[in-house]
Amino acid sequence: MRYRVLIVDDEADSREALAELTQRWGYDVQTASDGTEALRRAIEGHPDVILTDLVMPNMDGLWLLRALRAELPDCPVVLLTGRGTIQTAVQAIKEGAYDFIEKPLEVPRLRIVLERALEKKETMREVQLLRRRLAALAPGTDVIGSGPAMQRVFELVNKVAPSNASVVITGESGTGKEVVARAIHNLSPRKEKPFLALNCSAIPATLIESELFGYERGAFTGADQRRMGNFELAHNGTLFLDEIGELPIELQSKFLRVLEERKIRRLGGRSEVEVDVRVICATNRDLKEESRRGRFREDLYFRLHVFTIGLPRLKERREDIPLLVHHFIEKFNAETGKRVQGVSPPALQMLQGYGWPGNIRELRNTVERAMILVDGEVIGEEHLPPDMQSSRPEAATLRLPLGIPLDKVEKEYIITSLQKHGGNKARTAEILGISEKTLYNKLNRYAAEARERAGEGGGADPDAGPPPAAGVKA
Amino acid sequence: MPLIGDDGAEHALRSQVMGRLVAGVAHDIKNPLNAMSLQIALLGDKLEGTADAGPAAGHLAALRDQIGRVNDVLRRLVDVTDPAAPLGYTDLGALLADVGTLFSYEARRRRIDLGVEAPAGSVRTSCDPARVGRLVLGLYGRALALTPDGGRFAARAEAKKGEATIAIEHATGDPDDDLGYETEVLVAGAAALGGSFERARDDRQTERLVLTLPRNDRE
Numbered sequence A: 001m002r003y004r005v006l007i008v009d010d011e012a013d014s015r016e017a018l019a020e021l022t023q024r025w026g027y028d029v030q031t032a033s034d035g036t037e038a039l040r041r042a043i044e045g046h047p048d049v050i051l052t053d054l055v056m057p058n059m060d061g062l063w064l065l066r067a068l069r070a071e072l073p074d075c076p077v078v079l080l081t082g083r084g085t086i087q088t089a090v091q092a093i094k095e096g097a098y099d100f101i102e103k104p105l106e107v108p109r110l111r112i113v114l115e116r117a118l119e120k121k122e123t124m125r126e127v128q129l130l131r132r133r134l135a136a137l138a139p140g141t142d143v144i145g146s147g148p149a150m151q152r153v154f155e156l157v158n159k160v161a162p163s164n165a166s167v168v169i170t171g172e173s174g175t176g177k178e179v180v181a182r183a184i185h186n187l188s189p190r191k192e193k194p195f196l197a198l199n200c201s202a203i204p205a206t207l208i209e210s211e212l213f214g215y216e217r218g219a220f221t222g223a224d225q226r227r228m229g230n231f232e233l234a235h236n237g238t239l240f241l242d243e244i245g246e247l248p249i250e251l252q253s254k255f256l257r258v259l260e261e262r263k264i265r266r267l268g269g270r271s272e273v274e275v276d277v278r279v280i281c282a283t284n285r286d287l288k289e290e291s292r293r294g295r296f297r298e299d300l301y302f303r304l305h306v307f308t309i310g311l312p313r314l315k316e317r318r319e320d321i322p323l324l325v326h327h328f329i330e331k332f333n334a335e336t337g338k339r340v341q342g343v344s345p346p347a348l349q350m351l352q353g354y355g356w357p358g359n360i361r362e363l364r365n366t367v368e369r370a371m372i373l374v375d376g377e378v379i380g381e382e383h384l385p386p387d388m389q390s391s392r393p394e395a396a397t398l399r400l401p402l403g404i405p406l407d408k409v410e411k412e413y414i415i416t417s418l419q420k421h422g423g424n425k426a427r428t429a430e431i432l433g434i435s436e437k438t439l440y441n442k443l444n445r446y447a448a449e450a451r452e453r454a455g456e457g458g459g460a461d462p463d464a465g466p467p468p469a470a471g472v473k474a
Numbered sequence B: 001m002p003l004i005g006d007d008g009a010e011h012a013l014r015s016q017v018m019g020r021l022v023a024g025v026a027h028d029i030k031n032p033l034n035a036m037s038l039q040i041a042l043l044g045d046k047l048e049g050t051a052d053a054g055p056a057a058g059h060l061a062a063l064r065d066q067i068g069r070v071n072d073v074l075r076r077l078v079d080v081t082d083p084a085a086p087l088g089y090t091d092l093g094a095l096l097a098d099v100g101t102l103f104s105y106e107a108r109r110r111r112i113d114l115g116v117e118a119p120a121g122s123v124r125t126s127c128d129p130a131r132v133g134r135l136v137l138g139l140y141g142r143a144l145a146l147t148p149d150g151g152r153f154a155a156r157a158e159a160k161k162g163e164a165t166i167a168i169e170h171a172t173g174d175p176d177d178d179l180g181y182e183t184e185v186l187v188a189g190a191a192a193l194g195g196s197f198e199r200a201r202d203d204r205q206t207e208r209l210v211l212t213l214p215r216n217d218r219e
Helices: A012-024 A035-045 A061-071 A086-094 A107-136 A148-160 A177-186 A205-213 A249-261 A287-292 A298-304 A314-336 A345-353 A359-373 A386-390 A406-420 A425-432 A436-455 B006-047 B053-081 B092-109 B129-146 B177-192
Strands: A004-008 A028-032 A049-053 A077-081 A099-102 A167-170 A195-199 A238-242 A278-283 A307-310 B113-117 B152-160 B163-171 B196-201 B206-214
Touching (some): A004 A012, A012 B006, A028 A035, A035 A049, A035 A061, A049 A061, A061 A086, A086 A099, A107 A314, A107 A345, A107 B006, A148 A177, A177 A195, A205 A249, A249 A298, A314 A359, A406 A436, A425 A436, B006 B053, B053 B092, B053 B129, B092 B129, B092 B152, B092 B163, B129 B163, B129 B177, B129 B206, B177 B196
Parallel strands (some): A004 A049, A049 A077, A077 A099, A167 A278, B113 B152
Antiparallel strands (some): B196 B206
């Protein structure tokens, strides 16, 4: 794709030379000799970036800039000025210019400014696309994802939300279990009623009972007044119990009884209180296995598992990373008053290549950190954590001659990646975006091919081992 | 009694118009410089990969350097004659260095032993940048005009507590009656900015001029 540049200068020599130079850099160039002509050409041709002289007869650069803000608000404008004072720069930027360059132009700087302006334009375009996609996704919820794994989750959420069924949400820590629970609540007839979340692992075992069921005055030392528990507080609404596997076994029968009878009794209380609460649980444990080991009641397990939703790990839905990043940027922009527009393509590539052991929570924290560090409008690689930068898969390069079969390219790539990761097959498979099993199958096939060739009397097989070190540029 | 007579007022008027002319001329020179700079870049681009690329590279670099030199002179001239320093301060060191460079041709021509000590960035005044620019230019020009050919001339910018000063020490030749009103202008101008201007003669051969202005010690 050739980017379109509009060059505006009343000096014919400068204009034509600049046009020829930028053409040689691979841009599609149009020219105009004053602001009026430039505005007409810009509206007709929708350039990707405009380079304009500041001082021109008739309509000058600032006039053009103001007119362009209305007509083509996303098109970056670079002003070329005769005298580069800070006032000029401040005025130009205030008026919406992307940058300004002082004459006589330093050509390398001009080239960099052009590239950055286009990068910004690309980022803005991506942002627009993401905004549209976000708006179209699961309206009424904060669940974000457009890939097949999350589409399946949306389907399940939409199906189960209108009912009263208990739901178990499974997934690794940080995959967004509470967000999905809230989505179920928000899409249910209970959406106007309370949604309460309680993390069973965050509360000492001795306090969970009083947290869930409340207590009467005098129930225990320090209970100086009656206190309602989460079940009562969530009446007519939804109670989300995270880490349900941490619920003490002695409390599980009481919990099951509440689910069955829809009645609770406060600690120290004599009468029962009716509650209408929808319970959604989440766990990152295998409850069936816990049940087999006697750590989780089987009857409770079956009572809860009316409907199960499994959340994928972030690395299994890398296609959703741009959407999630954009969502967090918007969120932090709103909270901090910053005006970050997006992420540079190399930084996004790095984010999509990372393993994300902490899943979405880690991604959220990474974006928050980057937004603290960034001063401009675009998050770059330098704003990402150093360990993420060093682990980037693109940090190593594989050079291969053109004209070799595709299956050999794949083989070289896989073996070099394996070498790069010190023979760690799990990590290599993760980086390559394939399952460990697939990686093993491929490696076994390569080994079999090598043995076969050696058996044919071919001697040392250049394909059998790793490629020569000289082919790898770290 | 007016500070300056009709003659002085004409000088002031001329000086103001000259400042505007300089800005216009600078713009007119910068455009051809810009065209030259682009043509050189284009030529370099076209020669790349050809047999002439190597030999031509030196010539192109020399041309770029010369364009840079012309641009530097212009930049100083415009900065000094039409100062518009940002953020409410004037860097007296940078201003004195630029003024010194612009007058260096005259100093060389008259074999004046010139010394300018002007650390950029450390001597700042909070006064109106345009007025400070005019005062420093007038002070320097006056002192240089009074320095005899082959004489000594030393200028220095310095920060002292709440003050920013420019001190000039120069050999003195025959007094020029036409320059008398300039001293009055400097005294009145410095006072109007909350500073002072002092002139002292040691031994009838050396004159010491000190322009003191309120200092801006903001980082």
